[in-house]
Amino acid sequence: MKQGNLFDVPESALKEKQIKLVIGNQSKKLLTKSQQTFNRLTKKVETLRKNLKEKEKTMDDCLVFYGNEIVPVENEVREISKSLVKVLFKKKKAKGLLQPKEKLVILASQSITIP
Numbered sequence: 001m002k003q004g005n006l007f008d009v010p011e012s013a014l015k016e017k018q019i020k021l022v023i024g025n026q027s028k029k030l031l032t033k034s035q036q037t038f039n040r041l042t043k044k045v046e047t048l049r050k051n052l053k054e055k056e057k058t059m060d061d062c063l064v065f066y067g068n069e070i071v072p073v074e075n076e077v078r079e080i081s082k083s084l085v086k087v088l089f090k091k092k093k094a095k096g097l098l099q100p101k102e103k104l105v106i107l108a109s110q111s112i113t114i115p
């Protein structure tokens with residue numbers, strides 16, 4: 001015995017007429033309050049996801065820029081500052097203008113090697 005169709009529609013009718021499922025706006029049917037809330041929140045979640053992806057891309061671009069442009073300049077400024085401090089310190093030491101605390105720093109730096 002042949003098992004029947006779930007909806008008791010003859011197979012010949014199914015072959016003749018294609019049944020399609022269409023999901024779209026049904027303007028004639030009113031949605032319940034909870035359905036409207038669900039739809040509104042679903043759209044909001046989609047918008048937030050899109051904004052999040054855009055912000056992630058912007059942050060990635062900023063990090064790449066920082067790594068490529070800012071870090072090398074910061075390193076250069078640091079090296080120049082160290083050179084300037086060394087030159088000024090040598091000039092001050094040569095003229096005998098060191099303060100007592102600065103003399104202690106010299107003694108301490110001679111006993112400790114800083115990488």
